Amino acid sequence: MSLKFDFLVVGSGSAGLTYALEVAKYGTVGIITKKDRAESNTNYAQGGIASVLDQNDSFDSHIEDTLTAGAGLCRREAVEIIVREGPDVVQDLINKGAEFTRSQQGLDLGREGGHSANRIVHAADMTGKEIERVLLTQIADNQAITILEHYFAIELLTEHHLGKTVTRYDNDTHCYGVYALNVLDDRVERIYAKTTMLATGGAGRVYSHTTNPDIATGDGIAMAYRAKARVANMEFIQFHPTSLAVPGADSFLISEAVRGHGAYLRNLAGERFMHLYDERKELAPRDIVARAIDDQMKKRGDNHVYLDISHIGKEDIRRQFPNIYNECLRFGIDLSTDWAPVVPAAHYICGGVITDLFGRTSINGLFAAGETACTGVHGANRLASNSLLEALVFARRAALKSREYQQQVPMDFPEFPEWDDSGTINTEELVLVSHNLRELQQLMSDYVGIVRSNLRLERAFRRTRLLYEEVESFYGRNKVSVPLCQLRNMIGIAYLVIRCAMKRKESRGLHYTTDYPQTDASQARDTVV
Ligand code: FAD
Numbered sequence: 217m218s219l220k221f222d223f224l225v226v227g228s229g230s231a232g233l234t235y236a237l238e239v240a241k242y243g244t245v246g247i248i249t250k251k252d253r254a255e256s257n258t259n260y261a262q263g264g265i266a267s268v269l270d271q272n273d274s275f276d277s278h279i280e281d282t283l284t285a286g287a288g289l290c291r292r293e294a295v296e297i298i299v300r301e302g303p304d305v306v307q308d309l310i311n312k313g314a315e316f317t318r319s320q321q322g323l324d325l326g327r328e329g330g331h332s333a334n335r336i337v338h339a340a341d342m343t344g345k346e347i348e349r350v351l352l353t354q355i356a357d358n359q360a361i362t363i364l365e366h367y368f369a370i371e372l373l374t375e376h377h378l379g380k381t382v383t384r385y386d387n388d389t390h391c392y393g394v395y396a397l398n399v400l401d402d403r404v405e406r407i408y409a410k411t412t413m414l415a416t417g418g419a420g421r422v423y424s425h426t427t428n429p430d431i432a433t434g435d436g437i438a439m440a441y442r443a444k445a446r447v448a449n450m451e452f453i454q455f456h457p458t459s460l461a462v463p464g465a466d467s468f469l470i471s472e473a474v475r476g477h478g479a480y481l482r483n484l485a486g487e488r489f490m491h492l493y494d495e496r497k498e499l500a501p502r503d504i505v506a507r508a509i510d511d512q513m514k515k516r517g518d519n520h521v522y523l524d525i526s527h528i529g530k531e532d533i534r535r536q537f538p539n540i541y542n543e544c545l546r547f548g549i550d551l552s553t554d555w556a557p558v559v560p561a562a563h564y565i566c567g568g569v570i571t572d573l574f575g576r577t578s579i580n581g582l583f584a585a586g587e588t589a590c591t592g593v594h595g596a597n598r599l600a601s602n603s604l605l606e607a608l609v610f611a612r613r614a615a616l617k618s619r620e621y622q623q624q625v626p627m628d629f630p631e632f633p634e635w636d637d638s639g640t641i642n643t644e645e646l647v648l649v650s651h652n653l654r655e656l657q658q659l660m661s662d663y664v665g666i667v668r669s670n671l672r673l674e675r676a677f678r679r680t681r682l683l684y685e686e687v688e689s690f691y692g693r694n695k696v697s698v699p700l701c702q703l704r705n706m707i708g709i710a711y712l713v714i715r716c717a718m719k720r721k722e723s724r725g726l727h728y729t730t731d732y733p734q735t736d737a738s739q740a741r742d743t744v745v
């Protein structure tokens with residue numbers, strides 16, 4: 217069975233939906249998404265979208281803040297693009313019906329770490345939900361767009377599946393769509409398209425503690441890498457300093473905007489400690505705050521620190537952070553009187569599939585945007601609330617070049633073989649998958665976390681290799697399923713993170729290793745694999 221579209225979008229978060237709405241002006245669009253349409257990292261975004269909208273703020277200041285956080289690795293042109301196009305994408309969302317929080321002066325602009333001005337546009341503390349709502353409403357009204365839920369992209373359709381040898385540097389590989397598992401019918405289908413957009417989000421689930429929902433398994437990056445696309449900067453995993461550390465809370469995020477609103481970090485002795493690490497204290501960039509918390513926990517032997525916003529006033533907290541306030545209350549923590557126990561958790565991957573300034577990857581006809589892409593915006597450390605901004609801006613830019621590309625491609629695609637599952641059995645015990653997953657997450661958290669070393673990375677590499685061999689053999693014997701494909705992808709992501717981390721013989725931004733604790737100016741370049 218096969219389907220055909222002019223444009224195929226894999227993923228229904230902010231990047232995928234924005235792109236779909238743009239390219240729908242030029243042809244038919246299919247969006248496939250592995251769960252319900254709203255389920256995405258985007259849907260959980262709290263703090264907001266960074267953009268220069270205050271007359272006392274400036275593009276130069278946002279650019280400088282982004283470059284400073286990125287620790288010498290940002291691509292300046294890409295940064296300038298997101299900053300300068302920011303006000304326009306915010307206005308576009310408002311035109312589409314987004315209701316952002318307002319003050320008497322206009323949009324209420326919040327503050328987050330590393331920003332030298334108030335510039336975070338937000339919808340209370342549920343900004344992502346509002347963005348998804350607005351984009352999905354527009355999608356539902358658009359006749360050119362078909363959205364297929366519970367479709368899991370397994371592999372890209374490239375010449376490799378036609379028996380040709382492709383390499384990472386031949387520049388002659390083309391993408392014609394994907395093999396996707398129709399989960400409800402349990403059948404693999406070919407979905408053909410002139411252009412394919414990978415908007416599959418991040419990979420936080422590779423770690424045992426993460427703010428990311430279940431979908432964040434790095435599928436797009438792993439698939440693209442297998443198809444021989446070029447990938448970079450995978451060592452830069454951002455740990456968010458403040459995830460709620462109570463049993464059952466599943467690393468629920470407490471937004472950086474809470475610190476932007478005046479919250480303090482305290483150790484278990486009740487002492488504030490951020491002044492010991494950075495003069496910006498609680499509003500230092502995330503890498504610094506997460507490392508400071510990690511250091512306090514290790515030095516003192518504690519398993520969390522506290523976030524204290526009890527001095528702000530109940531009404532203010534409830535107005536600004538209704539979702540966070542209620543979620544904490546569910547666990548018996550009243551933020552107006554209690555301190556919340558918090559720990560850092562894996563949050564965002566700065567690296568990904570390399571793209572140019574129009575979302576083009578190194579495979580012809582394959583585009584990437586959002587957390588899956590490495591556009592050069594974030595360098596070695598992403599500035600808070602620049603992610604939604606990047607996703608929205610680069611999705612629109614990718615649409616421009618996708619249109620040009622698809623005009624040159626005929627609809628008569630090469631005929632790809634049907635998915636070959638001969639010789640596989642239905643499923644061996646899935647306990648093997650769940651066990652290997654736990655092992656992978658644990659080893660990534662223990663050996664490839666906030667602080668790394670040669671020894672830990674080498675151990676992680678050896679163990680990942682073993683998991684890879686086991687899972688590849690399992691994959692060859694069993695029918696594809698979502699848990700198995702996700703595990704395979706996560707092992708691929710772990711391998712890329714470890715390999716990039718091993719290549720970087722210095723500490724920079726989010727990559728800190730005790731063997732090379734200093735930044736080395738001669739290594740100020742991307743890690744390309
Ligand atoms: P996503 O929104 O994650 O969407 C990915 C989509 O791809 C999903 O629909 C998923 O189901 C689908 N998918 C994945 N794999 C497959 C597959 N194999 N087949 C089919 N479909 C697939 N950033 C900010 O800028 N500001 C914030 O305030 C902010 N807060 C955050 C709070 C939380 C709790 C989290 C987790 C992240 C936050 N971020 C924030 C980061 C930001 O939300 C994400 O980086 C951004 O939303 C990514 O958008 P995306 O479209 O690239 O991916």
Ligand code: SIN
Binds near residue numbers: 261262264472599600
């Ligand atoms: C947050 O609200 O703290 C998350 C913001 C981000 O990830 O940019």
